[in-house]
Amino acid sequence: MVWFKRSKDGITTSTADKKETPEGLWYKCPTCKTVISRDDHAENLYVCATCNHHERLSSDEYFAILFDEDKYTEIAKGLYSADPLKFNDTKPYPARVKATQEKTGLKDAIKVAHGKVNGETLVVAAMDFKFIGGSLGSVMGEKIARGIDKAIALKSPFMIISKSGGARMMEAGLSLMQMAKVSAKLSQLSDAKLPYISFLTDPTTGGVTASFAMLGDINISEPNALIAFAGPRIVKETIGRDLPKGFQKAEFVLEHGFLDFIVERKDLKEKIGQSLVMFKG
Amino acid sequence: MENYLAFEEPIKVIDDEILKVREVEENSGVDSSKLIKDLEKKKTQTIKDIFKALTPWQRVQLSRHPDRPYSLDYINALTEGNFVELHGDRNVKDDKAMVGGFGQLNGKTVMFVGQQKGINTKMRQFRNFGMPNPEGYRKALRLFKLAEKFNIPIVTLIDTPGAFPGLEAEERGQGEAIARNIYEMMRLKVPVICVIIGEGASGGALGIGVGDKVVMLENSWYSVISPENCSTILWRSWDYKEQAADALKLTSTDMKGLKIVDDVIKEPIGGAHRHREEIFASVKDYLIKNIERLQKLDPEKRTAKRHEKFIEMGEYKGR
Numbered sequence: 001m002v003w004f005k006r007s008k009d010g011i012t013t014s015t016a017d018k019k020e021t022p023e024g025l026w027y028k029c030p031t032c033k034t035v036i037s038r039d040d041h042a043e044n045l046y047v048c049a050t051c052n053h054h055e056r057l058s059s060d061e062y063f064a065i066l067f068d069e070d071k072y073t074e075i076a077k078g079l080y081s082a083d084p085l086k087f088n089d090t091k092p093y094p095a096r097v098k099a100t101q102e103k104t105g106l107k108d109a110i111k112v113a114h115g116k117v118n119g120e121t122l123v124v125a126a127m128d129f130k131f132i133g134g135s136l137g138s139v140m141g142e143k144i145a146r147g148i149d150k151a152i153a154l155k156s157p158f159m160i161i162s163k164s165g166g167a168r169m170m171e172a173g174l175s176l177m178q179m180a181k182v183s184a185k186l187s188q189l190s191d192a193k194l195p196y197i198s199f200l201t202d203p204t205t206g207g208v209t210a211s212f213a214m215l216g217d218i219n220i221s222e223p224n225a226l227i228a229f230a231g232p233r234i235v236k237e238t239i240g241r242d243l244p245k246g247f248q249k250a251e252f253v254l255e256h257g258f259l260d261f262i263v264e265r266k267d268l269k270e271k272i273g274q275s276l277v278m279f280k281g
Numbered sequence: 282m283e284n285y286l287a288f289e290e291p292i293k294v295i296d297d298e299i300l301k302v303r304e305v306e307e308n309s310g311v312d313s314s315k316l317i318k319d320l321e322k323k324k325t326q327t328i329k330d331i332f333k334a335l336t337p338w339q340r341v342q343l344s345r346h347p348d349r350p351y352s353l354d355y356i357n358a359l360t361e362g363n364f365v366e367l368h369g370d371r372n373v374k375d376d377k378a379m380v381g382g383f384g385q386l387n388g389k390t391v392m393f394v395g396q397q398k399g400i401n402t403k404m405r406q407f408r409n410f411g412m413p414n415p416e417g418y419r420k421a422l423r424l425f426k427l428a429e430k431f432n433i434p435i436v437t438l439i440d441t442p443g444a445f446p447g448l449e450a451e452e453r454g455q456g457e458a459i460a461r462n463i464y465e466m467m468r469l470k471v472p473v474i475c476v477i478i479g480e481g482a483s484g485g486a487l488g489i490g491v492g493d494k495v496v497m498l499e500n501s502w503y504s505v506i507s508p509e510n511c512s513t514i515l516w517r518s519w520d521y522k523e524q525a526a527d528a529l530k531l532t533s534t535d536m537k538g539l540k541i542v543d544d545v546i547k548e549p550i551g552g553a554h555r556h557r558e559e560i561f562a563s564v565k566d567y568l569i570k571n572i573e574r575l576q577k578l579d580p581e582k583r584t585a586k587r588h589e590k591f592i593e594m595g596e597y598k599g600r
Contacts, residue, residue: 078599084539085530089515107599138595145592167483167505169514172529173541176483176505177594180491183464184588207505209456210444210484215464229456229484230446238446248451258454 029053045265054222054265056202059111059126062161066124066269072115076146079139080107087170096132096170106131108139109164112147114154118273123151126161129203134164136207137171141178144212148185157195157276162213166206179211186215195279197272200227200250200259218260218275221250227258284347288331288339295324328551335500337526337535341508343500344479348554350561351411352380352395352438355478358561359568360384364393367427369420373453376417378409378445379489381424383433387569392428394421394489395438398479411480412445415458418488422462425469434472434572437489442507444485459488466491467588472575474568477501477533477542478553493575493587495541496567497533498560499548503541504531541594 027041028034032051036044045065046055057065064070080097087093101107109131114123125147127134144160151158167175189196198216200209202225209229213219221227228235228248236243246252250262263271285293299320306313335343343349356364366382368375381394396413399405413421421437428435444455466473466489473492481490481503497503508526509519516524530536533545546563549556575583 076600079597080599082596082598084596085528087528089524089528138597141595142597169506169511172504172506172531173536173539174595176487177541177591179460179484179487180463180467180591181594183460183491184467184591187464187467187588207484210459210488211463212460214454214457214460227456228451229444229459230451234446235448235451239448243448247448256452256454258457 047265052223052264054202054224056129056163058130059128059161062126063111063113063115063124065265066117066122066272067113067115068117068119072113072124074111074113075150076112076143077107079143081137081139081171084138084174085170085172087172089170093170100131104128104130108137108143109134110140110143112143112150114150114156117269117276120273120276121154121156122159122272122276123147123154123156124159124161127163129163129165132168133166134162134208135168135175136164136166136178137168137175138178140168141181144182145185148189151189151194152192155192155194157197157279158189159197159199159272160212160216161199161201162204162208163201164204164206164208166208176207179207182212183215186212195276197275200225202226203228205229205231214258216260217279219258220271221253221259221262222265223250223262225250227253286339286342286346288342291327291331292324295320295327299324328555332550332552336523337502337529337532338508338523340500340532341480341502341526343552343554344502346552346554347400349479350553350557351400352393352397352440352478354557355438355561355564356380356382356384356393356395358557359386359565360391360393367424370416370423372419373416376409376413376420377407378411378413378441379417379420381421386436386565386572389572390431390433391568391572392424392433392435393438394424394435395478396441396485396489398440409445411441412443412485413441413488414445414447414450415453415455418444418455418458418462421489422458422465425462425466425473429469429471432471434576435469435474435492436568436572437473437475437492439475439477439481439486439490439503440479441482441485442480443482444488459484462488463491467591468584470580470584472572472583473587474571474575476546476564476568477503478564480507482507491587491591493583493590494543494571496544496546497536497542498546498553498564499533500552501533502526502531503533503536504529 029048031053034050083094110127112125125144195217198219200221204213205228302313364384380397384393396411397408398411399408474494475490475492477497508522511525512521536542537545549559553560
């Protein structure tokens with residue numbers, strides 16, 4: 001026995017009268033499921049107006065937010081991966097890199113650019129998570145190194161926007177050494193008395209957390225970003241019980257003393273600009 | 282009681298045989314010295330055959346051999362017991378997976394720091410399987426700074442399956458602790474030599490692994506991930522650990538070829554665990570010689586050179 005009855009007919013629009021909805025016109029927040037037009041979402045810097053979920057951004061999108069009038073010069077654009085280990089798992093490494101390059105239109109997992117932020121010169125290295133998980137390999141290490149050289153040449157502060165799963169396995173020992181390489185460059189930057197801002201965005205884990213991401217003169221993050229050395233799944237396996245709520249999120253990391261502050265995306269440019277002025281004394 | 286790895290089984294067979302012959306000799310009084318001599322000869326040849334063509338995975342297994350000497354074995358042998366162990370990070374606690382202290386090497390003080398594994402089940406737990414927590418890395422840094430203050434050279438002994446991935450480790454900033462060590466080691470004004478004596482797993486190893494000389498024992502391994510974990514991630518199963526060990530180029534020869542480590546210290550045929558005194562002597566020789574060389578350099582230049590060495594690392598194409 002049914003307890004409700006359809007009083008009207010179902011869909012009555014004839015196929016010919018149906019309107020097509022173009023793909024990608026709408027954005028559905030993965031956290032609260034609110035639907036909003038793509039334009040409004042972009043206007044809101046890719047932050048959900050309802051639940052404040054910060055969508056992951058690309059290097060270009062961060063450059064657009066940070067640099068005055070979206071004007072900046074990219075450096076070391078042409079660097080790409082070699083295959084020093086002849087690494088072959090289910091696919092040879094060069095083939096994997098090439099496929100990813102074609103899919104993403106990127107050369108590697110980081111871009112480095114310099115420009116002005118509220119009138120202050122800044123060199124920014126920003127990662128792209130969609131390129132093999134933003135993994136740290138020789139190219140990323142070298143690009144950051146050149147970014148630091150540029151900062152020293154321009155006598156400018158330096159900023160890294162981290163968004164990475166950690167070291168790139170296909171470069172094995174060499175990728176591990178990039179942690180030391182970048183630290184050596186940061187040491188030179190420090191000797192030049194130039195500020196280093198580390199901006200940890202969702203997610204920042206593994207070898208990136210265990211090296212330059214944690215070494216900022218100031219360490220900052222976005223709301224709810226995952227920041228970890230060992231990822232939550234590994235920690236859960238190690239301890240054999242569920243993790244506390246909010247574990248390894250930016251707020252948790254701030255509370256434990258490893259971040260200076262968390263910044264909403266809408267305030268990012270202002271807060272970076274303000275900090276740059278502070279460093280000048 | 283000796284332990285044997287699966288590929289060392291043929292050696293065990295001969296060892297058992299020798300034991301049996303000795304027993305018979307004792308009970309019956311029959312002279313079997315000729316037979317034993319032959320068996321010993323056969324054993325030497327068998328060891329030679331096995332050890333002349335080790336695969337990367339076999340070397341990984343050797344690096345974890347339960348009879349292999351650990352950090353404190355080296356420290357005690359190298360200093361002939363003239364060692365003062367120092368404890369604690371002055372902040373949270375004393376990490377038993379990281380040991381360190383002053384020792385006299387050839388009549389001169391050296392600061393030794395290393396990861397420490399346990400020799401039996403109880404000790405392995407006590408040492409947390411050689412997996413330090415953040416306080417272990419901070420203890421190491423405290424000792425590095427102490428050494429720098431008194432112009433004492435530093436020797437680190439690396440032997441870890443990785444930094445501990447626990448809940449408290451994350452709360453107390455495992456990432457920050459390792460990062461800080463890498464950075465500060467780069468800037469130390471005293472000579473630093475890092476010796477990978479067993480396992481050199483990823484950031485957990487690098488956290489005490491930045492030095493003027495980084496050197497591997499022949500049957501140790503050093504990479505960004507263990508072959509087992511690499512296999513799990515890339516092939517979604519532990520069964521490909523041998524392929525992973527090949528692919529990672531983690532042996533001492535490969536790592537020297539890639540210029541990631543400066544030198545390799547040869548192990549006697551049969552491995553460090555069969556010839557402890559010999560490997561202690563080789564490591565001691567290496568350290569004495571290289572500390573002396575490094576001490577001749579101007580501190581500023583030595584540190585700058587250390588920076589340059591690591592900055593050179595990496596291979597890429599394009600401009």
